[in-house]
Structures are given as structure tokens and as C-alpha cells.
Amino acid sequence: MDLSGTSAADANDTRPEVIKAAARQLLVKSGAGGLSLEAVAGDGGLRVADVEAVFPHRDDLLTALVIDAYNESGAAMEQADQIARDAHASAGARLLAVARALRQWSFDNPGQFTLIYGSPVPGYHAPQDTVPPASRTPAVLAGIVRSALEAGELAPPRRAVPGPPLLLPEAVELFGGVPEAPFSDIIERGIVLWSNLIGLLVFQVFSRTHDSVRDESAFFDFAIAVAAESIGLDVPSGENTD
Incomplete structure (x- = not known):
């Protein structure tokens, strides 16, 4: 040096x-x-x-890298969402914009993506310091879903989550409370959307779909639209969010 x-x-x-x-x-x-x-x-x-x-220690360096990765990817989503909001985009268009932003960050930074979304590092246990940065991605998604709910852009679900709520208090707090019926399970559905997004990125970053999908970018947009249907949100086909 x-x-x-x-x-x-x-x-x-x-x-x-x-x-x-x-x-x-x-x-x-x-x-x-x-x-x-x-x-x-x-x-x-x-x-x-x-x-x-x-x-x-190695874990000190790993923690710093994890925090940076979460903050950088979260910031990319937040910036994309702000641009879409400034353009008065629909909630569905905002969702597609932030998903595309996270996808671009993931392809630009595969090592960092793998660090936070790949296999756990043997012997490493992430400390509490990593929780706020890690919350930025679901917070962006929750904000979009909350806006869609308040604007009447969500279609009521056809199937309700059975039994008692499946949530921890932290998830409810992040969303801002449990909505009334028929959207009382929207937080659970939002977590499904979040996990679908990360799983889709894992498949694409690690080339799990390259031998079955002709156009990975178009397939990504399609998959986000399909996942959004689970929360009653419409992502228009071919929506331009740039």
C-alpha cells in the first residue's frame, strides 16, 4: 500500500x-x-x-463488507424508487424499478451479492450491527406495498393466510401495523414477494436459468409481475421505469 x-x-x-x-x-x-x-x-x-x-479479526472485516453490501444495494433500490416516485409512477412500476435496480447491483457486484445472499460463511455469525442495513431492502418493498394499499391499487387476495398471524412484531412495525381485512395478511404476502425476488436473483446471478430462458432480462420482469400478483399488485407488461 x-x-x-x-x-x-x-x-x-x-x-x-x-x-x-x-x-x-x-x-x-x-x-x-x-x-x-x-x-x-x-x-x-x-x-x-x-x-x-x-x-x-476476519469477522470484523466480514461484518464491514456485509454492512457495505446491504447499504449499497439498499441505496440503489431507494434511488430507483425515488426516481419512479418523482415520475408519478404506479406502485407496480415502482416495484419493477427497484427490482431492476437490485438486479443490476447484483450483476455488477457478484461477490458482494454472494456474501449476503449466498451460502452462510462457515464460523461467521452476523452481529446486530448488520440488521439495520439488511432491513433497507424489505423496507423499500414495504413502502411500495403500503403506498399501493393506501392508493387503492391492490386487488383483494383470493385466499387468506390460515390461523393466527405468522409475523414477528418487528415485521409489523416495519410495515406500520396490520391493515384491516381483506388485506390483513398483506405483510405475510410481502415477505413472500421479498423472498421471491431474492430467489430469482440467486437463480440469475448464479446462471441457474441460462439453459432454459432465452431473454433473462425479460424473464426477470415477467417473474416480478407474477410475484406481484400474490399481493394483488399489477405490474404492467413492458412498463418503462427508466
Whole structure:
């Protein structure tokens, strides 16, 4: 790491980003399982002692990478949603816009996508610090569904969730409370939509559909529209959200 022309304070300010940049490159090459402070130092041309001074343990570095990945992907969705809202787009168009934004981020950053949505890293347990960043994606989706509900853009479901509510209090709080019937299970349906989105991205980023789908981008839009039907939201075919 070349620190020439910088003060010690400047070096300390920039070193975390330099280390994380090297770690993100290593994620692409070796995956999270191959991430170690020694490997990051060697791959980035850094001294192990310099890496350890900022991230004493591998898990400290992993946590920083996880938080960055959630924040960056969440910010991409939030920006796309704001653009769609400024254009007075329908809730369905907003949903497609944010889904496309997350898809683009995922393809642009496959190592980071795999870190947060791939297989768990052996021996790593994400701390509480990762929860708020991880909540940004479902928060964007919840905001769109809430807007659709308030604007009367949702069709009533044909089947209600049986039995008692299936939700934790945190999920209800994120949405802003349980709506009245016939939309009292909309939060559960929103979680299904969220899981469908992530599962679809896993299939596309890891090339699980390349041998069966002719146009991956068009199929993605179609799949989002189908998933949106489960919450009674219409995503117009061929909707232009750019």
C-alpha cells in the first residue's frame, strides 16, 4: 500500500477502504470462505499488521463488507424508487424499478451479492450491527406495498393466510401495523414477494436459468409481475421505469 505523500492521519482515514477494496476483489476470486486477513493483505499488496490494525479479526472485516453490501444495494433500490416516485409512477412500476435496480447491483457486484445472499460463511455469525442495513431492502418493498394499499391499487387476495398471524412484531412495525381485512395478511404476502425476488436473483446471478430462458432480462420482469400478483399488485407488461 503506497502511503507516500500522506500523513499518518490520512493513511488511517483511507486504510479501511483500501482493505475492503482488496477484500471485495478476493470475494470474487475465492469467495467468502477463502477470506482471511492474510489473504487480503497478500492480494492487496498490504502488510498483515496494517490490516490487523484496522480489522483485528476476519469477522470484523466480514461484518464491514456485509454492512457495505446491504447499504449499497439498499441505496440503489431507494434511488430507483425515488426516481419512479418523482415520475408519478404506479406502485407496480415502482416495484419493477427497484427490482431492476437490485438486479443490476447484483450483476455488477457478484461477490458482494454472494456474501449476503449466498451460502452462510462457515464460523461467521452476523452481529446486530448488520440488521439495520439488511432491513433497507424489505423496507423499500414495504413502502411500495403500503403506498399501493393506501392508493387503492391492490386487488383483494383470493385466499387468506390460515390461523393466527405468522409475523414477528418487528415485521409489523416495519410495515406500520396490520391493515384491516381483506388485506390483513398483506405483510405475510410481502415477505413472500421479498423472498421471491431474492430467489430469482440467486437463480440469475448464479446462471441457474441460462439453459432454459432465452431473454433473462425479460424473464426477470415477467417473474416480478407474477410475484406481484400474490399481493394483488399489477405490474404492467413492458412498463418503462427508466
